[in-house]
Amino acid sequence: MMATSDQFSIKCKHCGKNLIFDQPYPYHAGFADQGFLYNDAGTLTLVWSVVDPIIDQLFPEQPAWTLSLINRWHFEKLLLPAPTGGRWRFRNPARCTQCARPVSKHLFHSIHYLVYPGSIITDQNNQFRLLDYMTSAAKHR
Numbered sequence: 001m002m003a004t005s006d007q008f009s010i011k012c013k014h015c016g017k018n019l020i021f022d023q024p025y026p027y028h029a030g031f032a033d034q035g036f037l038y039n040d041a042g043t044l045t046l047v048w049s050v051v052d053p054i055i056d057q058l059f060p061e062q063p064a065w066t067l068s069l070i071n072r073w074h075f076e077k078l079l080l081p082a083p084t085g086g087r088w089r090f091r092n093p094a095r096c097t098q099c100a101r102p103v104s105k106h107l108f109h110s111i112h113y114l115v116y117p118g119s120i121i122t123d124q125n126n127q128f129r130l131l132d133y134m135t136s137a138a139k140h141r
């Protein structure tokens with residue numbers, strides 16, 4: 001399969017599979033004020049805006065972009081499971097869809113993210129929809 005101009009690909013260094021993403025390049029989360037996590041399988045991405053009001057509501061004492069480790073853990077616990085199962089976690093790497101090994105860290109610093117098919121982008125069209133993907137515990141704060 002060939003990548004078109006609005007896609008890019010990474011060749012898995014473990015199994016050689018060509019991973020194709022529907023994005024022109026790995027997005028830089030900092031430029032767009034976004035946060036992101038991968039699911040346990042490492043093949044789905046959850047993206048949110050750091051100015052989503054729910055972040056401020058949940059962690060009023062901290063700027064969202066610099067969530068402390070303990071707040072990251074609380075944040076993860078408030079998220080619903082990924083659509084394909086498993087949790088969203090900050091420590092999950094992006095993985096190859098074929099062999100499940102982590103995609104090379106040398107290629108992309110963690111500030112860049114990949115959007116796998118079926119990923120959840122909660123800040124599209126200037127909307128803030130992160131709460132839709134959180135448990136009822138987040139809604140009752």
Ligand SMILES: [Zn+2]
Pocket residue numbers: 012013014015016017096097098099100101
């Ligand atoms: Zn692979």
